[in-house]
Amino acid sequence: MPREAAKTGPALSGDHADAPTLTALRRQAExxxxxxxxxxxxxxxxxxGAADARIVLVGEQPGDREDLAGHPFVGPAGRVLDECLHEAxxxxxDCYVTNAVKHFKFEQRGxxxxxxxxxxxxxxxxxxxxxxxxxQLRPEIVVALGATALxxxxxxxxxxxxxxGEFITTPGGYPVLVTIHPSYLLRIRDRADADAERxxxxxxxxxxxxxxx
Ligand code: SF4
Numbered sequence: 001m002p003r004e005a006a007k008t009g010p011a012l013s014g015d016h017a018d019a020p021t022l023t024a025l026r027r028q029a030e031x032x033x034x035x036x037x038x039x040x041x042x043x044x045x046x047x048x049g050a051a052d053a054r055i056v057l058v059g060e061q062p063g064d065r066e067d068l069a070g071h072p073f074v075g076p077a078g079r080v081l082d083e084c085l086h087e088a089x090x091x092x093x094d095c096y097v098t099n100a101v102k103h104f105k106f107e108q109r110g111x112x113x114x115x116x117x118x119x120x121x122x123x124x125x126x127x128x129x130x131x132x133x134x135x136q137l138r139p140e141i142v143v144a145l146g147a148t149a150l151x152x153x154x155x156x157x158x159x160x161x162x163x164x165g166e167f168i169t170t171p172g173g174y175p176v177l178v179t180i181h182p183s184y185l186l187r188i189r190d191r192a193d194a195d196a197e198r199x200x201x202x203x204x205x206x207x208x209x210x211x212x213x
Contacts, residue, residue, distance in 0.1 A: 007154075007155050007157060008153070008154060008155060008170045008171070008173055009127065009150075009151055009152050009153045009154050009155040010123070010124045010127035010131070010152060010155075011058075011100070011127040011130040011131040011134065011152040011153050012131065012134070012153055012154070012170055012173045012174075014127075014131070015128075016127070016128055016129075016130075016131030016132040016135060017029070017128050017129055017131075017132035018132065018135075019132065019136075021051070021136070022047075022051055022133065022136050022137075025046075025129070025132050025133065025136060026044075026046040029044055029046055029102060029129050030044050030046075032044065032102070032129070034125040034126065034128060035121065035122045035125040035126065037101065037103035037104070037105050037118070037122060038103050040104075040106070041062075041067055041103035041104040041105075042067045042068055042070075042104070043067065043070050044070075044102050044103060045062035045066050045067060045070055045071065045072050045099065045102055045103070045104070046072075046098070046102060046129075047072060047096055047097060047098025047099070047133050048071060048072055048096070048097055048098070049095055049096030049097055049098075050093060050094075050096065051136070051137065053093075053094060053095055053096035053137060053139060054094050054139055054140045054141065054212055055090070055094050055095045055096070055139055055140065055141050055142075055143065055208055055212065056095070056096045056097075056098065056133070056134060056137055056139040056141070056142045056143070056174075057073075057081070057095055057096070057097045057098070057143045057145060058098055058099065058100055058130065058142060058143065058144055058145060058149040058152070058153065059072065059073065059077075059097070059098070059099045059100070059145045059146065059148075059149060059181060060099060060100060060101065060117075060118070060145070060146055060147075060148040060149060060181055060183075061099050061100065061101035061102070061103070061104060061105055061118055061148070062099060062102070062103070062104045063075045063077065063104065063115060063183070064104065064106070064113050064115070065078075066078075066104070067103075067104035067106075067113075072097050072098060072099055073097050076183075076186055077181065077182045077183040077186060078182075080182040080183075080185055080186065080198075081097075081145075081182040084182065084198065084201050084202045084205055085205060087202045087205075088202050088203075088205035088206045088208065088209055089206065089209045090205060090208055090209050094212070096133070096137055096139070098130065098133055099130075099149075100118070100123055100126060100127070100130055100148045100149045100151070100152040100153075101118040101122055101123060101126045101148065102126055102129055103126075105117070105118050105122070117148070118148060120151070123148060123151055123152050124152075126152075127152050130152055130153075134174065139174060140174070140175075140211070140212055141167075141174065141175055141176075141177060141208055141211060141212060142174045142175070142176045142177070143176070143177045143179065143205075143208065144160075144176050144177065144178050144179065145179060145180065145181045145182065146160060146179075146180055146181030146183075146184070147159075147160050147181075148181075149181075150176075150178060153170075153176050154168055154170065154176055158178065160178060160179070160180060163178040164178050164179055164180070164204065165177075165178065165179065165203070165204050165207065166178055167207070167211070175211070177204065177207060177208060179201060179204040179205070180197075180201060180204075182201065184197070185197055185198050185201060
């Protein structure tokens, strides 16, 4: 049985942007100054996928590659996500892929730009766009890939470790599947541990296929 969350996060409650289409929404977001992250990022990285996608995958924020390319999940984590979706029997054309935060947050170290985790205020500000994407798409399932997505969707009462692999339903919302962000798999040094965690991630994703058929 799916568990019901007593409260939702900012992406599933309160006000959100409004536009007639996803394309119009993206155009609005290109001028966003709701937090400071637009100042240093190369460009906005909005969600992508079919307007009738049944599954919405929500990550954290664009990484270095995504920031330069202007597309979500095109770097190493995106490659892992694609492979694991395929292994779980999920067709990418059924998915819309986005992030909780639409601009890349990083710390400059010499020539390198190191990922920096968005804070709660930035996540809340950017939920203005994630909530609007979900309002447009009205998917059958939302997948929270990691803690930032989970905070935006379901707030603080749900945790990746505690609720991983579960569907959490929300009042008037969507079933949210809780799992890790695929970048986590890239950080595991031990080969056996990495293989085991990858298999567990595929198993989590298989629950989507079981549900949408
Ligand atoms: S990160 Fe989100 S809220 Fe902040 S400026 Fe970018 S689009 Fe706007």
